[in-house]
Amino acid sequence: MKKLLFRLAVGAVAILGCQCGSRQSTDFQEFKVEHRWKVFSSAGVSVSDSLVASFGYVPTKAFDAVLPATVMGVLRQNGLYADAFVGDNLARIDTAQFRVAWWYRSEFKIDTLDDGFYELDFEGINYKAEVWINGKLVDNTLESPYRRFQLDVSHLLKSGVNVLAVKILPPQKSDLSIGFVDWNPPAPDLNMGIWRPVGLHKTRGVRLRNLFVESDFELGSIKTASLRVGVDVENLSAESREVSVSLLFGKQVFARKVSLLPGDKTRVFLDATDFGALRIVSPKLWWPNGMGAPNLYHLAVTAAVDGVFSDRVETDFGVRKIEQYLTPTGDKGWKVNGEKVLVKGAGWVDDLFLTNDSTKVQAQVAYAKHMNLNLIRLEGFWGSTGALYDYADRNGILLMVGWSCQWEWNAYCHRPEDQYIAIRTPEDMALQTQGYIDQVLWLRNHPSVL
16 A cells, blocks of 8 residues: 655645655645654753754754664664674674663744644554654654554644654563564664654545455456445544545546534445446456466545545555465465465565665565565564565565564563463553554555465
């Protein structure tokens, strides 16, 4: 799924040093909050958190950073620990410096603050975070590297320079955090930091979330495939809204009206009964490597209020059907589009400091394809961006995505374990369940995800 990291009205905002590119719609541009971050330890800070997050504060010792990056990733961006993988240098790194909070701070400029609604999107923090805007605390309850957060900051922004400061609290021994278990030694900083993208998202009060595309077809002679599209439509404003939800597929557009009360949210479904273009004649199926071409389609959904654009979500997807079956000996097998798959797979793990860039990931997926593999297994965490999933989609590499199988053992999480392993309290269950849901919503449109 293509995630729009920073979407704002054209000319409304500029992140200092940002990269931007136009999208299909002329109503907005996409900005990525990547550059011009300062990262520094709280150990050298003698002022209040509010002052750290205020304009004019200058840290005494800070590192330039390009996000996403863990603290170790930032230090290595600045030339420190370049030889961490030589000899026993990794074990010699002082871990005490990572047992205190670290600040991630950025300044960005909004030329003209209009009546739009602004939300901060955090796709991955580790392990806890306190978020500040212009000296005001936004939220101090962000927890878990697998949660995805959206924070309303409309009331805290101003025209001119704004300050975003994120105080990252490191994982404690009993936290169910990122862990390599037996795939890698532990990172000295335990992977603390903003390890996935962060962005600022602007709408006109109606936001679209959780776009989902489901395909269905009869196996055998595949003449047509039916699509069902779902999307959550949320009214962020204090007024009732009449929303036009438009689906763009190919060269055709279909619109539906939705009425929302203040703060209301509804899930809109569109299928071939509503929109004939969602019944594809002679569909091009998505196939794993060696079985056929990994064909992809693309669609987008927009929301408008009184004819004024408010939000857009879009995704690539594949038309494919995956089934399980049991062999005569009781072993589990897989079918894709009705055909049995001989699984030829391998394990994949992130770089120790979560610094895999998209070029490196692209090369790794290409290696897997050239080795005639058709599946990669992931354990515990799954890339600092969506690049792995995009490249797997395009190359026909199935992905078996899962938690670490030893994640909850006492030796790794320092919690007592029994037949329920280590997640036993209602609070723990709620936290991990929501993290799982967040990841499913993020990944479910990728045809590669098995």
